[in-house]
Amino acid sequence: MNRGMKISGGILLGIIAAAFIGPLLSPHDYQQTNFDALLQNPSSSDFHFFGTDDLGRDLFVRSMLGVQITILVAIVASVVSLLIGVAYGATAGYMGGRVDAVMMRFVDTLYALPFIFFVILLMVAFERNFLLIFVAIGAINWLDMARIVRGQTLSLREREFVEAARLTGVSTARIVFRHIAPNLFGVIIVYVTLTIPQAILVESFLSFLGLGIQEPQTSLGALVDAGVNQMEGASWMLLIPATLLAVILLCFNFFGDAMRDAFDARGEK
Amino acid sequence: MLRYALKRLLGAIPTLLLVIVLAFLMVHAAPGGPFDDQRVLPPETREALEAAYNLDAPLHEQFTNYLSGLLRGDMGPSYRYRDHTVSELIGNAFPVSLKLGAMAMLLAICIGVAAGTVAALRRNTLLDRTVMVFAMTGISIPVFVVAPVLVLLLAVKLQWLPAGWSGNEGLARFTLPVIALALPQIAYIARLTRASMIDVLASDFIRTARAQGLGTSAIVRYHALKPAMLPVLSYMGPAIAAILTGSVVVEEIFGIPGLGQFFVRGALNRDYTLVLGIVIFYATLVVLLNLVVDLLYGVIDPRIRHR
Numbered sequence: 001m002n003r004g005m006k007i008s009g010g011i012l013l014g015i016i017a018a019a020f021i022g023p024l025l026s027p028h029d030y031q032q033t034n035f036d037a038l039l040q041n042p043s044s045s046d047f048h049f050f051g052t053d054d055l056g057r058d059l060f061v062r063s064m065l066g067v068q069i070t071i072l073v074a075i076v077a078s079v080v081s082l083l084i085g086v087a088y089g090a091t092a093g094y095m096g097g098r099v100d101a102v103m104m105r106f107v108d109t110l111y112a113l114p115f116i117f118f119v120i121l122l123m124v125a126f127e128r129n130f131l132l133i134f135v136a137i138g139a140i141n142w143l144d145m146a147r148i149v150r151g152q153t154l155s156l157r158e159r160e161f162v163e164a165a166r167l168t169g170v171s172t173a174r175i176v177f178r179h180i181a182p183n184l185f186g187v188i189i190v191y192v193t194l195t196i197p198q199a200i201l202v203e204s205f206l207s208f209l210g211l212g213i214q215e216p217q218t219s220l221g222a223l224v225d226a227g228v229n230q231m232e233g234a235s236w237m238l239l240i241p242a243t244l245l246a247v248i249l250l251c252f253n254f255f256g257d258a259m260r261d262a263f264d265a266r267g268e269k
Numbered sequence: 270m271l272r273y274a275l276k277r278l279l280g281a282i283p284t285l286l287l288v289i290v291l292a293f294l295m296v297h298a299a300p301g302g303p304f305d306d307q308r309v310l311p312p313e314t315r316e317a318l319e320a321a322y323n324l325d326a327p328l329h330e331q332f333t334n335y336l337s338g339l340l341r342g343d344m345g346p347s348y349r350y351r352d353h354t355v356s357e358l359i360g361n362a363f364p365v366s367l368k369l370g371a372m373a374m375l376l377a378i379c380i381g382v383a384a385g386t387v388a389a390l391r392r393n394t395l396l397d398r399t400v401m402v403f404a405m406t407g408i409s410i411p412v413f414v415v416a417p418v419l420v421l422l423l424a425v426k427l428q429w430l431p432a433g434w435s436g437n438e439g440l441a442r443f444t445l446p447v448i449a450l451a452l453p454q455i456a457y458i459a460r461l462t463r464a465s466m467i468d469v470l471a472s473d474f475i476r477t478a479r480a481q482g483l484g485t486s487a488i489v490r491y492h493a494l495k496p497a498m499l500p501v502l503s504y505m506g507p508a509i510a511a512i513l514t515g516s517v518v519v520e521e522i523f524g525i526p527g528l529g530q531f532f533v534r535g536a537l538n539r540d541y542t543l544v545l546g547i548v549i550f551y552a553t554l555v556v557l558l559n560l561v562v563d564l565l566y567g568v569i570d571p572r573i574r575h576r
Contacts, residue, residue, distance in 0.1 A: 109284050114510045114555050117532075117548045118291065124536045124544055125295050201411055208413045208518065209533055221413070228417045228522060232425055239421075242414045250409040257405075 005258040008251040019067035028058035030065045031216035042236050051236050066220040077199035078192050080138025085145025090176050093153025107143055115140040123211045137202045141195050148191055156180050186263050193256035197249050220245040281556050288552040296541050344546035349538050355546035366527035370512045372447045377454035385462025407456025412515040416449035416522045446519045454508055466497040506559040
């Protein structure tokens with residue numbers, strides 16, 4: 001644990017705690033409109049700490065809801081990408097030879113594609129729903145994980161304990177999941193922390209364009225979008241969610257970087 | 270070299286085919302047709318519309334029709350901009366986006382490489398740390414946060430630069446969008462350059478050059494820069510994709526009538542043919558530009574060429 005990790009981790013925990021506890025303490029609710037209190041400046045009067053939006057909804061509660069959803073999407077998407085990436089990478093690495101070559105060639109092909117456009121296409125083609133956003137984001141973030149896991153597996157499978165397992169007649173699937181996967185734990189944790197900010201980025205990008213989370217639900221991307229439309233008269237509507245999003249992303253990136261330096265001396269890729 | 274280029278070009282064909290099939294299937298697997306969310310149409314109008322857009326044919330026939338159209342540069346009519354074909358819309362909008370993207374890329378490479386090199390030469394000084402903190406911030410903060418904040422600061426509050434596209438001329442209207450688009454890439458390239466420059470500067474041939482009495486600036490310029498550029502060059506592929514993605518946001522925020530704006534409008538309006546056409550266009554562009562980057566790699570690094 002170095003200092004950068006402690007600071008960024010502390011800030012993240014603080015924001016997440018505030019996001020889940022804050023709305024419970026506020027007298028306001030995320031979708032209650034109030035036409036007597038449109039576009040109020042941030043102040044402590046009537047508990048509008050972050051002001052109100054153009055419909056008089058409390059921006060503090062909405063921002064905190066945005067953080068909740070952003071974090072939630074990021075975690076679920078990271079789990080999806082983790083499952084796909086580990087299964088794919090471990091299989092390719094363990095099988096080796098031609099199977100490995102074909103599987104990794106496929107990953108290289110996918111790497112070259114501007115994935116976000118396919119996600120948008122997916123959002124256009126199907127009704128936008130939560131689950132689809134999770135899966136779509138997870139489905140585009142597994143490539144890095146697959147590469148890393150494959151590399152690790154390639155070296156693990158030559159080790160004595162794997163050979164011993166093979167000699168005693170353990171099945172291939174069991175070797176991959178029971179003997180190799182647990183040894184990948186450290187690397188996986190590091191890369192999951194680095195996947196989370198990417199997932200947050202994709203989700204907020206989609207919501208910003210109006211293709212993600214739908215009203216009255218909200219996420220930080222959607223709040224930034226609303227802020228852009230009101231920025232001349234009510235700059236806090238832009239600056240508050242923008243700052244929150246920036247700080248969250250920055251902390252995750254710092255944390256992930258520091259973790260990689262601490263646990264994985266091989267550096268990038 | 271030529272053989273290598275041809276081989277890579279042939280290798281790109283399956284990728285593109287995969288893109289087209291994937292995009293086509295996604296659009297056609299959609300529940301409900303493109304005419305569903307308008308007012309209820311009488312059945313015969315509906316059938317006539319579907320026949321006009323060839324939607325009543327079996328799927329594989331629609332696909333072969335679409336593919337043969339693509340090869341002739343015809344992406345079909347737009348569902349929403351009734352008087353235009355998709356190819357026309359792309360043809361009109363793309364030059365604006367191209368200009369924007371090329372300027373951003375150029376700016377990103379120049380400033381990113383310069384900042385990274387300086388940071389590497391002044392390693393572990395205050396200057397280095399400052400550059401790296403800025404770079405980390407630049408990587409973390411998305412374009413759709415940078416762009417509106419820049420507008421708020423430089424256009425609304427300080428009024429130094431125009432915020433909008435229409436009503437302004439020349440470079441002035443490009444300045445803010447290009448900066449917003451380039452910032453994250455500057456940050457990324459600076460980090461890459463610093464890391465690889467530190468590696469290169471520690472290598473034996475640099476020590477030899479220094480022992481022969483060459484000054485730092487000559488060493489960087491004639492010996493270190495080229496090998497240090499290789500990681501930056503291989504980042505160009507992802508950078509191109511990132512700039513395309515970013516331009517979608519930037520065009521939306523600044524009201525630039527480029528391809529990205531059409532893409533978002535098309536997506537929100539469920540203009541299937543337009544969105545499909547633009548996705549295929551973007552993917553082709555990225556695949557081809559990646560190819561160019563790979564070939565450039567061979568030009569700069571002779572070790573790659575003979576593989």
